[in-house]
Amino acid sequence: MIHNGLIMNKSKAKIRIEELNELINYHNYLYYVKNQPEISDYEFDQLMRELQELEKTRPEYALPDSPTQRVGSDLTNKFLSIPHLVPMQSLSNAYSFKELDDFLQRVHKGLGTSALKYVVEQKIDGVSINLLYENGVLKQALTRGDGTVGDDITQNAKTIRDIPLSIKYKKRIEVRGEIYLSRNEFTKLNEQRQKAGNEPFANPRNAAAGSIKLKYSKDTAERHLNALLYGIGFTEENEFSSHYEILQFLKNKGFKTNLNIKKCKSLEEIKSFCNEWEPKRFDLPFDIDGMVIKVDLLDFQKRLGSTAKSPRWAIAYKFKAEEAITKLNKIEFQVGRTGAITPVARLTPIRVAGSIVSNATLHNEDEIKRLQLKIGDYVKLVKSGDIIPKIIEVLPEKRDGSEKDFEMIKKCPVCHTKLVRKEDEAIWRCPNISCPAQIKRTLEHFASRDAMDIEGLGTSVIAFLVDKNFIKDFADLYKFDYVILKSYEGFEEKSVQNLRNAIEESKSIPFSKVLYAIGIRYVGVKTARILAEYFTSIKNLRKATVEELTDVPEIGEKIAQSIVEYFNNEKNAKLIDELQALGLQFQIKREEKKEKKLDGLKFVITGTLPNYSRNELKELIILNGGEILSAISKNVNYLVLGENPGSKLEKAKKIGTIKIISEAEVLEMMKS
Ligand SMILES: [Zn+2]
Numbered sequence: 001m002i003h004n005g006l007i008m009n010k011s012k013a014k015i016r017i018e019e020l021n022e023l024i025n026y027h028n029y030l031y032y033v034k035n036q037p038e039i040s041d042y043e044f045d046q047l048m049r050e051l052q053e054l055e056k057t058r059p060e061y062a063l064p065d066s067p068t069q070r071v072g073s074d075l076t077n078k079f080l081s082i083p084h085l086v087p088m089q090s091l092s093n094a095y096s097f098k099e100l101d102d103f104l105q106r107v108h109k110g111l112g113t114s115a116l117k118y119v120v121e122q123k124i125d126g127v128s129i130n131l132l133y134e135n136g137v138l139k140q141a142l143t144r145g146d147g148t149v150g151d152d153i154t155q156n157a158k159t160i161r162d163i164p165l166s167i168k169y170k171k172r173i174e175v176r177g178e179i180y181l182s183r184n185e186f187t188k189l190n191e192q193r194q195k196a197g198n199e200p201f202a203n204p205r206n207a208a209a210g211s212i213k214l215k216y217s218k219d220t221a222e223r224h225l226n227a228l229l230y231g232i233g234f235t236e237e238n239e240f241s242s243h244y245e246i247l248q249f250l251k252n253k254g255f256k257t258n259l260n261i262k263k264c265k266s267l268e269e270i271k272s273f274c275n276e277w278e279p280k281r282f283d284l285p286f287d288i289d290g291m292v293i294k295v296d297l298l299d300f301q302k303r304l305g306s307t308a309k310s311p312r313w314a315i316a317y318k319f320k321a322e323e324a325i326t327k328l329n330k331i332e333f334q335v336g337r338t339g340a341i342t343p344v345a346r347l348t349p350i351r352v353a354g355s356i357v358s359n360a361t362l363h364n365e366d367e368i369k370r371l372q373l374k375i376g377d378y379v380k381l382v383k384s385g386d387i388i389p390k391i392i393e394v395l396p397e398k399r400d401g402s403e404k405d406f407e408m409i410k411k412c413p414v415c416h417t418k419l420v421r422k423e424d425e426a427i428w429r430c431p432n433i434s435c436p437a438q439i440k441r442t443l444e445h446f447a448s449r450d451a452m453d454i455e456g457l458g459t460s461v462i463a464f465l466v467d468k469n470f471i472k473d474f475a476d477l478y479k480f481d482y483v484i485l486k487s488y489e490g491f492e493e494k495s496v497q498n499l500r501n502a503i504e505e506s507k508s509i510p511f512s513k514v515l516y517a518i519g520i521r522y523v524g525v526k527t528a529r530i531l532a533e534y535f536t537s538i539k540n541l542r543k544a545t546v547e548e549l550t551d552v553p554e555i556g557e558k559i560a561q562s563i564v565e566y567f568n569n570e571k572n573a574k575l576i577d578e579l580q581a582l583g584l585q586f587q588i589k590r591e592e593k594k595e596k597k598l599d600g601l602k603f604v605i606t607g608t609l610p611n612y613s614r615n616e617l618k619e620l621i622i623l624n625g626g627e628i629l630s631a632i633s634k635n636v637n638y639l640v641l642g643e644n645p646g647s648k649l650e651k652a653k654k655i656g657t658i659k660i661i662s663e664a665e666v667l668e669m670m671k672s
Helices: 010-033 041-057 097-111 183-195 204-212 217-221 243-252 267-283 298-304 365-371 436-447 459-467 474-479 482-487 493-508 511-517 525-535 538-543 546-550 557-568 570-581 614-623 648-655 663-670
Strands: 081-083 118-124 127-134 137-143 149-151 173-180 226-235 261-264 288-295 314-318 322-335 341-352 355-361 378-383 390-394 602-606 638-641 659-661
Touching: 010 041, 081 614, 097 267, 097 288, 097 298, 097 314, 118 243, 118 267, 118 314, 127 204, 127 226, 137 149, 149 614, 173 204, 183 204, 204 217, 226 243, 243 261, 261 267, 267 288, 288 298, 322 436, 341 378, 355 378, 355 390, 365 390, 436 459, 436 474, 474 493, 474 570, 482 493, 511 525, 511 538, 525 538, 538 557, 538 570, 546 557, 557 570, 602 614, 602 648, 614 663, 638 648, 638 663, 648 659, 659 663
Parallel strands: 602 638, 638 659
Antiparallel strands: 081 149, 118 261, 118 288, 127 137, 127 173, 173 226, 288 314, 322 341, 322 378, 341 355, 378 390
């Protein structure tokens, strides 16, 4: 590793810390919000560890909002954010038995004894949930969110059969667990999605995370989610003495719990239980990505306490990425959006990490040379959970002489134009901008979730539209008469209507996303957002010079050049004009500036509220940009009124300009 915290000089450490902050935040966003991770959990943890090490050796450069200090966040602005009564922490990970042993040593040291019990259970690869029951009734369901507040998904959670709507227990209690999608349901769902022209989900976890955050609960119900409950947060009384007892309690109250648990006393016992499940995990109906080890006695848990982010009394032992050996039958080439040619390995299908793998990306010509790959070779590949499998090495000892040398193609496999490779690049490209393969990729990018988010315009539909010459560019998408499709096989009345609606709806997609969708090179989601906020309209952006662009925070020379080049191209300029005339958003709207719902408003709360404690509601109001005042004055805009208010109500009435509202009304104000 070049980035070694110990030998790194000061300024390098500072730069690397900032880089890591940015990288980790980006991957957190992909994982928790977009549900489309680009790197494995293991790689993510490596980044996190590097940052932790650097912050230890150079604490003066640690950023106050460092991701090492908080739980990754799944918060979206689609749901109301509500605080957890007890924060939801995340577990730290152990990637080897050595690290597991280190954990046990820390626990022994912390407690001054090694005579204790652990409960070991499966780590379900799903989405955390926090259920609040009051008077035996399910009141609310929240996602983990950022650990302090979560997204309110109560209506969606109610559709999950494993979650009881009422229990025989009257006291207020938070029950915690994991929502997941079984492998069977996952396969069914992806088949349906592909049929409807939508992108399949990468894995059951992503599918579960997407399903629990759907807008309509009837749609969530159709996903057939499951839940396993394994813990509690808030309780009114300390009536439990151990984690094991809590699990029994949950089971007795009608919650679905995981029966594959074991009490262990030593590292040896824990190891053997982990070793037992590592190979057996693929026989389970759902995905697990490791085992969770918890100190059993709650008194001990309390004594050990927790860091800002994770409890010191629990750890997740993560299973290794699975490796497999198979044969490379041929190498084919894909043409990307910018004409980039990517070699793809076609393999003899093999089961790895619970799914059948028959392709692996080879990145570029240099990577193939580095691996010294020949066609017909046996290769070792690795797949960790959701990530695209990767060939890590060739097994030359298995060669029998029939293998063939790899040769890079010279012409585009689709349009047969001669490929070019720039001196400073590892990638060969097809330079033909009318290449049908590039048009397809460009349209796929345009319609994708982060861009124009056009449901029903997936890979197969786009391929059809381009192959039939119906559509050549983005503007055609808005001009084409989709009714024509009804005369072709595979297009039903309803799906054609849905597609037309989705295309029409995409006209209201905000400017920042449109800017990302048009596919300027190097302009990703985040850069597009920065540019949109800075320039506020395409009119301003088009006029910007390279110098003006590099003045914008986080915009470097390369991006600036690319933007100027893009708008200098007459074809692009014409296309933008056309899209603008068709009604797409090319300037920022007020709400895009992300104003909070209660910005500038001042509140006083009085009396007992029906659903929230006063502190909870205060926190919510502040989170939404409002301000809390303690006394009634002319400055107050709203008085939130509960039962048995005090003198505040009278005072507010006297002033006359203060609006008196209920808890429900203030919650309504926070909704989008
Ligand atoms: Zn081509």
